Amino acid sequence: IALSAERDLDRLLEKIVKEARGFTGADAGTLYLVEGESLKCVVVQNDSLKRWGRLDLPPVPLSPEYVSAYVALTGKVVNIPDVYSSRDFNFEGPRRYDALTGYRTKSMLVVPMRDHRSRTIGVLQLINALSPEGEVVPFGKEYEELVLSLASQAAVAIDNARLISDLERTLESFIEALASTIDARDPYTAGHSYRVTQYTLAMAELDGASPREMKVYEYAALLHDYGKIGVRDAVLLKPGKLDPEEYEEVMKHVVYTQEILSKIYFPEELREVPDIAGSHQEKYDGSGYPRGLKDDEIPRGARIMCVADVFDALTSERPYRPRMPIRQALSVIREGAGSHFDPEMVELFFKLPLSRVLGIMAHGRGEPPVDLGKLSEVTLGDLYEALTKGERSPEEMLGLSGGEV
Amino acid sequence: IALSAERDLDRLLEKIVKEARGFTGADAGTLYLVEGESLKCVVVQNDSLKRWGRLDLPPVPLSPEYVSAYVALTGKVVNIPDVYSSRDFNFEGPRRYDALTGYRTKSMLVVPMRDHRSRTIGVLQLINALSPEGEVVPFGKEYEELVLSLASQAAVAIDNARLISDLERTLESFIEALASTIDARDPYTAGHSYRVTQYTLAMAELDGASPREMKVYEYAALLHDYGKIGVRDAVLLKPGKLDPEEYEEVMKHVVYTQEILSKIYFPEELREVPDIAGSHQEKYDGSGYPRGLKDDEIPRGARIMCVADVFDALTSERPYRPRMPIRQALSVIREGAGSHFDPEMVELFFKLPLSRVLGIMAHGRGEPPVDLGKLSEVTLGDLYEALTKGERSPEEMLGLSGGEV
Incomplete structure (x- = not known):
């Protein structure tokens, strides 16, 4: 279930970015999560650059010179009509991105993702609001609250997914500890x-x-x-x-x-x-x-x-x-x-596969008796057939010591 | 943590209804969850009826004659300009509610709450969209998607909260089973x-x-x-x-x-x-x-x-x-x-409290030795004082058998 929760979370985050873009008419959107001392990009969507496929953006250091980091650190909403004419933040990153892709990053709305304890765990960044005529316009102030709300839904979803995987891990390690104690x-x-x-x-x-x-x-x-x-x-x-x-x-x-x-x-x-x-x-x-x-x-x-x-x-x-x-x-x-x-x-x-079986057999008993890499193709059935037909000795086949098979 | 998750969930659901009302200008909103064969009301908000305090609405049977049940059953969005002139559903409930409170239920937007497996687990019902002049108007069609999205956020949050409390319950019952097995x-x-x-x-x-x-x-x-x-x-x-x-x-x-x-x-x-x-x-x-x-x-x-x-x-x-x-x-x-x-x-x-201590002492040992109700005010300290000062015999004080104290 951990796996499926993770997958659901990814899908949910993609959906949240998509919705935020839909309501605001944003051409592109990025979702960052705080990880240690930087912001890690987990969702990137850009309608104009679809032909680029999945673009992985580099992590942003948690320093207030970068707009996303500033929002993560202060919890404030930042709404910029044109990043190229803004001097409030260091926009080297978007400029490099634009130079690489031929995109033109212009208007930008960046909101914090606050979880239910009001901790900012990430940032939702929307880029280039499009007018009905397809022109890039600034993000309307009336959208700020809505996007903030969507971002906080995302934060809660992430928090929950983390708690769920934490609890699953606890349960699992409990069961493992129990099993090994009983065996012992x-x-x-x-x-x-x-x-x-x-x-x-x-x-x-x-x-x-x-x-x-x-x-x-x-x-x-x-x-x-x-x-x-x-x-x-x-x-x-x-x-x-x-x-x-x-x-x-x-x-x-x-x-x-x-x-x-x-x-x-x-x-x-x-x-x-x-x-x-x-x-x-x-x-x-x-x-x-x-x-x-x-x-x-x-x-x-x-x-x-x-x-x-x-x-x-x-x-x-x-x-x-x-x-x-x-x-x-x-x-x-x-x-x-x-x-x-x-x-x-x-x-x-x-x-x-015999290699897998021998690997499991060796658990708690030191090193596996043979180089398992060599055996990756051989199944237990292959081994058994060779043994019963007696065409090749198993030692010859596997290089095992006689006692092992 | 179960408790806090529950509380957070309640707060989150209240917030989601509030936001949906904010974006659509709805005067009132109700959130129902599917429970067995009916819809249970978990959030009721009504700005005009604040003086009524918390209003608990009765459960709605899961029958398609009621609009909320219809939406829960079909997963469709229903947008009604005036419920009093609608013949599509049985509106006895709102009419009774109006008769009781003097309210006038008019426009209504009802959307399903779909979780990440696309199961409808509840319904969000918004009532009386207000124009800037404060008049009741129909809900704009352009809001349907937004409200649907908020409702599905709520559904996911509920799903997660349930999974979290499920996992906590599993962990807890594991620990309990373990403790009682070791004691046994x-x-x-x-x-x-x-x-x-x-x-x-x-x-x-x-x-x-x-x-x-x-x-x-x-x-x-x-x-x-x-x-x-x-x-x-x-x-x-x-x-x-x-x-x-x-x-x-x-x-x-x-x-x-x-x-x-x-x-x-x-x-x-x-x-x-x-x-x-x-x-x-x-x-x-x-x-x-x-x-x-x-x-x-x-x-x-x-x-x-x-x-x-x-x-x-x-x-x-x-x-x-x-x-x-x-x-x-x-x-x-x-x-x-x-x-x-x-x-x-x-x-x-x-x-x-002595009553609580005696109750715990009796666990796994049959009935508590005295009528615990009578002891609710007495603490262990009171008992000890009485015993050491010797002013009253404990038997006299508590009606206990001598061997018990």
């Missing part, structure tokens, strides 16, 4: 939630998931083991194999995950998070836990995550077994297609 | 974080904390024991007294709290949360944990929370001792003023 209770699962999330997102990307779905999958994957917070150390951290009763308790973490997450308020866009997180132990053939859902009764995100979760568990060390070589883990995944896993998701998984 | 690991601490938060907020309110500070204190208090997620069951849940090494480990939860929270991204407004949460075991005289801060080196919020935390611990049962009676807990707090606690915060604590 057990040295054998350190980094697990992160890796499952990365595999899931890589698969979802190939699956054509929307930005909203990516966000939902990300949160669901980060939180899929959240319920472990309710499992006792004695069981969760037991060094040996679990007895049936203990196994039952560990499995219950899925139920806890869904129970706890269901009590959390999620915005509409994220409402599927608890259900996906709580369904990652369901199996495609209906033999899974806790509800025995099958096929597309299982949320799509959970069917993706299920492959990711098992692959990461297999390729991670456990107290009672070493880490499984990739080739063997791939066999397990392939053989589980149609029973444990949705065959479609297994296909998806085998389409992942 | 130990039956003796169930509800602890919630109660500490409530005591802290009650004190902060008396302390004149701003809405932003209240939010910071709320999150810090809910999260003050977050670090317990890193303490082993064997120590955290030990039934008997802890040996020095185990005690050390339990105390370390404060360090974990700060460590984990410091990795989380907080928006600027909430940036003090980790520091306050991580300082709740500091003591006023510098003998606390982990940094040995003293006096106002300890964040104000932590000095408040410290009293709340100890009071809740004392009045909660522990495996090795029963719950302490309030009178004794109050003595401990009073005696700790200047050493363990900031005397100012102890004063604050003793100013809390």
